Amino acid sequence: LRIKGNSMESKIRFILIQNRAGKTRLAKWYMQFDDDEKQKLIEEVHAVVTVRDAKHTNFVEFRNFKIIYRRYAGLYFCICVDVTDNNLAYLEAIHNFVEVLNEYFHNVCELDLVFNFYKVYTVVDEMFLAGEIRETSQTKVLKQLLMLQSLE
Amino acid sequence: MPAVSKGDGMRGLAVFISDIRNCKSKEAEIKRINKELANIRSKFKGDKALDGYSKKKYVCKLLFIFLLGHDIDFGHMEAVNLLSSNKYTEKQIGYLFISVLVNSNSELIRLINNAIKNDLSSRNPTFMCLALHCIANVGSREMAEAFAGEIPRILVAGDTMDSVKQSAALCLLRLYKTSPDLVLMGEWTSRVVHLLNDQHMGVVTAAISLITCLSQKNPDEFKTCVSLAVSRLSRIVSSASTDLQDYTYYFVPAPWLSCKLLRLLQCYPPPEDGAVKGRLVECLETILNKAQEPPKSKKVQHSNAKNAILFEAISLIIHYDSEPNLLVRACNQLGQFLQHRETNLRYLALESMCTLASSEFSHEAVKTHIETVINALKTERDVSVRQRAADLLYAMCDRSNAKQIVAEMLSYLETADYSIREEMVLKVAILAEKYAVDYSWYVDTILNLIRIAGDYVSEEVWYRVIQIVINRDDVQGYAAKTVFEALQAPACHENMVKVGGYILGEFGNLIAGDPRSSPLVQFNLLHSKFHLCSVPTRALLLSAYIKFINLFPETKSTIQEVLRSDSQIRNSDVELQQRAVEYLKLSSIASTDVLATVLEEMPPFPERESSILAKLKKKKGPGAVSVNELEEGKREAGELNGGGERGGDTHSPTSLPLFSQTTITHSFSHIISSSLVLEDRMQNVVKNNHKQMFFCF
Numbered sequence: 070l071r072i073k074g075n076s077m078e079s080k081i082r083f084i085l086i087q088n089r090a091g092k093t094r095l096a097k098w099y100m101q102f103d104d105d106e107k108q109k110l111i112e113e114v115h116a117v118v119t120v121r122d123a124k125h126t127n128f129v130e131f132r133n134f135k136i137i138y139r140r141y142a143g144l145y146f147c148i149c150v151d152v153t154d155n156n157l158a159y160l161e162a163i164h165n166f167v168e169v170l171n172e173y174f175h176n177v178c179e180l181d182l183v184f185n186f187y188k189v190y191t192v193v194d195e196m197f198l199a200g201e202i203r204e205t206s207q208t209k210v211l212k213q214l215l216m217l218q219s220l221e
Numbered sequence: 222m223p224a225v226s227k228g229d230g231m232r233g234l235a236v237f238i239s240d241i242r243n244c245k246s247k248e249a250e251i252k253r254i255n256k257e258l259a260n261i262r263s264k265f266k267g268d269k270a271l272d273g274y275s276k277k278k279y280v281c282k283l284l285f286i287f288l289l290g291h292d293i294d295f296g297h298m299e300a301v302n303l304l305s306s307n308k309y310t311e312k313q314i315g316y317l318f319i320s321v322l323v324n325s326n327s328e329l330i331r332l333i334n335n336a337i338k339n340d341l342s343s344r345n346p347t348f349m350c351l352a353l354h355c356i357a358n359v360g361s362r363e364m365a366e367a368f369a370g371e372i373p374r375i376l377v378a379g380d381t382m383d384s385v386k387q388s389a390a391l392c393l394l395r396l397y398k399t400s401p402d403l404v405l406m407g408e409w410t411s412r413v414v415h416l417l418n419d420q421h422m423g424v425v426t427a428a429i430s431l432i433t434c435l436s437q438k439n440p441d442e443f444k445t446c447v448s449l450a451v452s453r454l455s456r457i458v459s460s461a462s463t464d465l466q467d468y469t470y471y472f473v474p475a476p477w478l479s480c481k482l483l484r485l486l487q488c489y490p491p492p493e494d495g496a497v498k499g500r501l502v503e504c505l506e507t508i509l510n511k512a513q514e515p516p517k518s519k520k521v522q523h524s525n526a527k528n529a530i531l532f533e534a535i536s537l538i539i540h541y542d543s544e545p546n547l548l549v550r551a552c553n554q555l556g557q558f559l560q561h562r563e564t565n566l567r568y569l570a571l572e573s574m575c576t577l578a579s580s581e582f583s584h585e586a587v588k589t590h591i592e593t594v595i596n597a598l599k600t601e602r603d604v605s606v607r608q609r610a611a612d613l614l615y616a617m618c619d620r621s622n623a624k625q626i627v628a629e630m631l632s633y634l635e636t637a638d639y640s641i642r643e644e645m646v647l648k649v650a651i652l653a654e655k656y657a658v659d660y661s662w663y664v665d666t667i668l669n670l671i672r673i674a675g676d677y678v679s680e681e682v683w684y685r686v687i688q689i690v691i692n693r694d695d696v697q698g699y700a701a702k703t704v705f706e707a708l709q710a711p712a713c714h715e716n717m718v719k720v721g722g723y724i725l726g727e728f729g730n731l732i733a734g735d736p737r738s739s740p741l742v743q744f745n746l747l748h749s750k751f752h753l754c755s756v757p758t759r760a761l762l763l764s765a766y767i768k769f770i771n772l773f774p775e776t777k778s779t780i781q782e783v784l785r786s787d788s789q790i791r792n793s794d795v796e797l798q799q800r801a802v803e804y805l806k807l808s809s810i811a812s813t814d815v816l817a818t819v820l821e822e823m824p825p826f827p828e829r830e831s832s833i834l835a836k837l838k839k840k841k842g843p844g845a846v847s848v849n850e851l852e853e854g855k856r857e858a859g860e861l862n863g864g865g866e867r868g869g870d871t872h873s874p875t876s877l878p879l880f881s882q883t884t885i886t887h888s889f890s891h892i893i894s895s896s897l898v899l900e901d902r903m904q905n906v907v908k909n910n911h912k913q914m915f916f917c918f
Contacts, residue, residue: 078398079395079398080430093288096288108290124564124602124603125564125602125603125605126564126565126568126603126605126606127565128565128568128605129605130605155480155484155529155532155533156529156532156565156569157525157526157528157529157532157565157569158476158477158480158529158533160525160529160565161470161476161477161522161525161526161529162477164522164525165470183238183242184235184238186285186288187281187284187313187314187317190317191313194354194358198354198357198387198388198391198392198427199357199360199391199392199394199395199398199430200395201391201394201427201430202426202430202477202481203387203388203391203423203426203427204387204423204426204427205422205423205426205468205470205475205476205477205478206422206423206467206468208466208467209423209467213384217309217313217347220308220309220310220347221308221309221310
């Protein structure tokens with residue numbers, strides 16, 4: 070009987086939103102890295118995903134992990150997970166998250182993520198926490214976000 | 222500029238961000254930032270106490286500057302002050318700042334923990350969640366010490382709001398991972414497990430991650446979760462599409478929760494209770510059935526969600542490895558995916574089938590797909606998919622299809638990316654050895670490996686082919702002939718010269734009768750490569766030359782002349798010089814009998830050391846292995862010592878005359894003959910490849 074993955078590490082190592090030019094629009098880390106390592110990872114992820122096109126899968130082996138990613142217009146949404154994790158589940162977790170952003174920002178565009186960067190973290194924390202999926206119902210997440218929006 | 226929300230405005234922040242975006246150069250940006258930093262510094266130091274709104278705005282600006290990539294060395298105190306505000310927007314920014322810019326100043330830590338404590342006991346769910354999220358994001362030892370006792374209480378308390386429970390569960394998970402000694406589950410275990418029955422699916426989703434981690438570390442204490450998980454899964458899988466409204470995603474009920482439940486079940490063996498097991502099997506069958514039904518939606522999100530559950534279910538079926546019917550059905554379903562138009566599915570099917578291949582129940586079913594997999598190897602455009610196909614071929618290989626698979630892998634190797642060649646070479650070598658019935662096929666395969674991917678043929682591989690040829694009488698002539706032919710190629714790889722030099726040195730006599738491979742022809746062939754080779758190869762060739770003198774006295778003068786030349790006896794490399802000098806002397810003074818004794822044919826290599834012995838030795842050191850264990854190891858003679866009367870010899874290096882010892886120690890005596898060496902090597906290479914994979918397109 071095999072134990073799936075290393076149970077003491079987070080499932081999700083980090084979540085990144087990057088544009089094609091390599092600018093990071095969101096970096097959420099669930100594992101300890103110092104600033105230099107983070108920068109290196111960001112550059113490597115960018116290098117890996119931007120060379121891929123429609124003939125490739127949405128999964129890339131990356132160091133001892135793997136990256137599940139999808140491109141939405143000019144933005145790459147990347148989730149770095151354990152090699153034993155469920156690829157399609159995380160691919161759709163990304164889509165679920167993007168649909169929430171889209172609803173919350175009313176047809177979200179890259180600039181929304183720039184000017185409201187501090188709110189994007191709130192959205193992330195509603196849906197992901199401690200490297201795990203926290204909430205998947207778009208209805209519930211949006212309800213909560215709208216409530217928070219109304220607070221002073 | 223997009224509309225900033227009415228709630229908190231922070232117009233100053235929006236203006237600042239615009240300014241930065243409008244900077245035409247890096248220098249301009251730095252200038253603008255420094256200006257702002259100076260402004261903020263003066264505001265923070267100012268006589269007037271800042272109001273909450275301003276503090277929030279400036280802390281947020283600092284955060285933005287930090288996220289742009291500039292160092293921030295102040296603002297922590299102000300951020301911590303924001304935590305004690307009773308306004309959500311101010312608290313939120315405070316918590317965000319300290320979560321992103323974690324500071325290890327003990328005074329700050331004390332203040333932060335104090336603020337968190339207040340928020341946790343505030344009974345305001347929004348504030349409680351902010352505090353819990355901060356702990357989950359930072360997860361420091363100090364926080365664990367302060368709160369590890371409190372959080373389980375919050376998690377299971379009857380009056381805790383659902384959203385707070387979700388956050389508490391995952392917060393506790395984080396603390397457990399970073400400071401397991403401080404999180405004592407004892408009294409909370411059954412109530413935490415019971416969260417699987419919560420009516421709020423989000424709570425279940427969060428709690429199950431906690432339970433899964435705890436189960437992996439304490440399986441016995443948490444085993445009651447199995448039947449609860451099965452019930453929950455069963456209810457989801459059989460639910461109508463109108464149930465679970467909020468948790469239905471593109472017509473798929475609770476896909477992520479279903480996957481998590483299936484994952485939790487993989488921490489345990491199949492349920493012992495018959496009813497529970499029956500219900501679970503029914504569940505798995507339903508999931509497999511659904512995969513065959515026409516889809517409820519054409520959207521890829523629908524099929525991805527459905528298939529996420531399917532793949533996780535198949536993973537569970539493979540983990541149990543006990544339901545032949547389910548295993549075969551899983552295999553058939555994956556077989557269909559092998560030809561799906563979506564690359565993702567083909568990739569996942571290949572990957573999943575690889576594990577199915579090793580189950581005795583499904584191994585044969587997997588083999589039926591060999592043609593599709595071979596086709597994938599040849600035609601897939603994404604290299605990672607081709608690699609999964611190669612892995613699957615390796616996994617499904619057995620006696621019945623070894624020749625076909627090895628041939629396909631060799632052909633793939635001719636055009637494979639450089640990053641995966643070493644792994645492929647090792648795989649082919651292992652398969653060729655494992656399934657060889659006919660050792661001439663084995664020799665051909667290895668020589669082909671050297672020809673196609675010589676640079677990636679590591680020492681372990683070509684040492685192995687030599688060991689096998691030495692130990693098997695029946696293939697020695699064939700090896701000599703084949704290697705002789707291979708050396709004819711104008712540009713042959715140095716590894717081929719090494720193998721060829723060694724084999725001709727030992728067995729060249731077996732083909733010397735044919736004038737096309739007479740002794741002098743063999744010598745000239747080898748010597749023609751000499752100057753192109755590295756020092757270790759030349760050393761090997763010199764040994765071959767002295768062996769030739771023994772085997773073929775007619776070559777003595779020709780070879781002696783070569784040995785005598787300045788480039789040999791005055792060679793700047795000590796090893797080469799020593800060999801040339803000693804071999805030259807040996808050939809002049811030794812009588813034919815002595816020469817024949819010294820240069821006697823190599824004895825068979827010592828038997829394969831059992832892997833158990835090897836592991837024992839590694840753990841305990843060489844002296845720790847008992848005589849009995851050694852005897853057992855000897856009895857584990859491999860198929861490789863197939864040479865009849867030559868099998869079973871164990872010549873230790875020290876029992877042979879001095880000169881032979883030199884040649885042996887210079888050659889292979891340090892190798893413990895075992896294909897397990899190759900397999901170890903392969904595991905290491907595969908691990909390294911995962912790190913380097915992104916270099917291939």
